Structures are given as C-alpha cells and as structure tokens.
Amino acid sequence: MLETIAIVLVILWVLGLVSSTSIGGFIHVLLVIALIVILIRVIQGRR
Numbered sequence: 001m002l003e004t005i006a007i008v009l010v011i012l013w014v015l016g017l018v019s020s021t022s023i024g025g026f027i028h029v030l031l032v033i034a035l036i037v038i039l040i041r042v043i044q045g046r047r
Contacts, residue, residue, distance in 0.1 A: 002041045009034035 013031040 002037050006034045006037040006041065009037070 009030045013028070013034065
C-alpha cells in the first residue's frame, strides 16, 4: 500500500517537473511526502 502511494507521488512529481505549471511548490511537497513514505517502508521492512 505504501509503495503504491510512493510510486504515484513520484510519478506526479516527475510530471510536475516536465510540465511548466505554477504548482511547483505543491509538487515538491508531494516529493517530500513520497520520500518519507519510502523511508517508512524501508524501516518497517527491516524490523
């Protein structure tokens, strides 16, 4: 579940980089959320 959310957020971030829209700040917030989700997933996987 978390991996799917992270992948979707990363894809949205990449699409935001490709398209020159004014919601760049929102896209970068999505990137930070995706990285946090990935880190949580890695930490939970090692337990």
